[in-house]
Amino acid sequence: MARGAFDAAVVGGGPVGGCCALALAAAGMRVALVGPRPAGPPAALAAGEADYDLRVLALTRASERILARLGLWAGIAAGRHGRFRAMRVWDAASPAAVRFDADELGEPVLGWTVEQSRIVEVLWRRLEGEAESGTLALVPARVESLEPGGAGDAHLGLDGAGATLRARLVVAADGADSRVRELAGIAVRGGPYEQRAVVATLACERPHRLTAWQRFLPDGPIALLPLDDFHRVSIVWSTTPAHADALLEMEPEAFAGAVTEAAEARLGAMTLEGPRAAYALRHQHAAAYVEGRVALVGDAAHVIHPLAG
Structure with missing residues (x-):
């Protein structure tokens, strides 16, 4: 699946963006996951200076069920x-x-x-497998521009040789400082x-x-x-x-x-x-979660205290 027209372009390859891309692909949509693969395990963990990743996530049973439906939980549970x-x-x-x-x-x-690094490892192993089978496309580029599209497709301008990508839906999963949210003109409030x-x-x-x-x-x-x-x-x-x-x-x-x-x-x-x-x-909250053909998810939509996560 090459760059071009897609049903959905998900921007951001972290756990939220990766899971979103898998879910949309499973629903039969042509999906592009835009963005570089997240960095590997923390340096201290990779060097043997730490036994555990400092980023440990507490997952509810609801999260477990979502991960299971996406075919990820068995791989996560097989590890530590x-x-x-x-x-x-x-x-x-x-x-x-x-x-x-x-x-x-x-x-x-x-x-x-x-550990977050474990989730990312299992997630990306699955994403790369789906990309090899042609179920979705991995586009390791950064978004430089966005044309919302109105009644037509949205256009994403990517770094490198003026490449562009068209999609009926753009999902911003690129974090609290979301570039896609900024390009879409969606305001945020918080502090x-x-x-x-x-x-x-x-x-x-x-x-x-x-x-x-x-x-x-x-x-x-x-x-x-x-x-x-x-x-x-x-x-x-x-x-x-x-x-x-x-x-x-x-x-x-x-x-x-x-x-x-x-x-x-x-x-x-x-x-x-x-x-x-x-x-x-x-704390941060977007003024709108959907604007035209752009939808915000994860920290791009709202940032909350870890106690409330």
Whole structure:
């Protein structure tokens, strides 16, 4: 399938864009996935300096079902992944607490924890297979211009030799700073949360018991997500920028101690394993999700706090 006319052009090759392209192709549409393949595993993971990807996603049963329908879940589940059958949420400033249990809902699990690099690896293996069979086209180019098309096809101008691509539908899955959204003239509103999310992998003295733990602190929540090893968790600590900087600058032992204290030692003493990182958090919402022949999905449409994801 060469560049030219398509039923749909999906811009952005991350998990949202890749899954969207597979779903549209499965519905019988001629689909082009526009954009380069995402980078491989993080450098620290590839170099053996870290055991886990710092980007760990918590997937619900609904996400599992979507991935299964797209033929991806079996490949994801065949690799390393964690699961949680319970959630414990409590507040630092009050005795308020809530619990969720899979047994009470009649479900085998509440959700899964999967490294983002694993999802991307399985997704792109499938995308490349579909491209080889001619089901969809992979166009590793960047979008430089957009003509919405009105009653006719939309035209995407691509970098390199003035190439163009026509499509009845353009799906912007190119992230929070979406180029397609900008070219379509769709406004956004939002701003910073004045928080950063500190992420790291830690070993825990006590087993996590297939439970996701979350405590609300004055400056933001800390979440401990269970990994495949019963004595390892991935943390996401949302806090002020100044506190996030301080956490990143701490010696490993001091950082692990701060996490232990923030989690009220529910899993005993913690030990840092591998690097740490922090990401700025913001909220953003597009004025419209659909404009002419352009539709926004994922972060191109809305960006929310990871707690609400």
